Amino acid sequence: MKIISYTFLHCSLLLLFFSLPLSAADSSVAVSSTGSASIRPDMVEFTVLLTDTAPSASEATGRTAEKYRRVQDALRTQGVLAEDASSVSYGVRQQWEWDNASRRRVFKGYTSTHMLHVTVRRLENAGRVIDSSVKAGADEIQGIVFTSSRNEEVRRAALADAVRQARTDAEVMAKAANVSLGVLLDLQTAFSPFYPVGEFDAMPVRKLEAASPSTEVSPGTLVIKAKVFCRWALSR
Structure with a gap:
């Protein structure tokens, strides 16, 4: 009788548990x-890379600065506003190369780089803007991304x-x-x-x-x- 009573009690508790709202x-x-x-x-974005290497840092930066001015002028001509052609990176570094004959590094000059992020707000103008940038002195066009x-x-x-x-x-x-x-x-x-x-x-x-x-x-x-x-x- 005790076993039956315990079993009945256990089943009753389970039924009570499952009948309760969660x-x-x-x-x-x-x-x-x-x-x-x-x-x-309806828009396109890309990066313009300007770079030059010269014997001195001032000469390298001067050449890159001249490219920058020409590219910016070309972008204005194509209707790209100044705020849509902003600088995102700039640097000057020494350029070294390994010489196998002498088994040592050889100094080659200074390299200056300047990167611009360009937004073209009319997609149909993208090709002309790219061509104008290249003709003005851009060394690379990078990361073309379409957006809206x-x-x-x-x-x-x-x-x-x-x-x-x-x-x-x-x-x-x-x-x-x-x-x-x-x-x-x-x-x-x-x-x-x-x-x-x-x-x-x-x-x-x-x-x-x-x-x-x-x-x-x-x-x-x-x-x-x-x-x-x-x-x-x-x-x-």
Whole structure:
């Protein structure tokens, strides 16, 4: 009789436990999701590298400064504003080379480098701006990236898409567990970079000169992603 009584008591407690409503502190479901939205780019950004090597530091910097002035003048002519052609890096360093015959380093002079970040706000002008920069003295065109003036609008659309996906996943999980989705307990987002289609490596001047008379760039679709972390309470 004691064994039967204990078994009955144990089963009664289990039934009582499962009949109690789950509180937010007792049970919840956490979901992470990534949403995306796409748009056709209407802008392009790239970096212009100016560099020169000379026997003295002053001569190297002087040559680079002259290139800088010519490139900036060319950019103004093409409608690029001064604030859209800003300096992002500048440096002067000694140039050494290893000489196998003497088995020692040989001083070759000083190298000056100046990098500009250029934003072209009308995509159709990108080719002309690149060509003008090269003709004015640019040594390399680097990191061409297509972007959009509507990035923030598209980012918000991606964020909404991520939340919708997270809720759908949470509802599927709750239904499979035979519980109901309750109130939203936590909602967070994390930075997610833009994913432009059509990003190029450095384009040395010799490549540009060997190409067609007019440089053309062809953008793909700009995909912007957003990631969210959500947590909902569960109830029976």
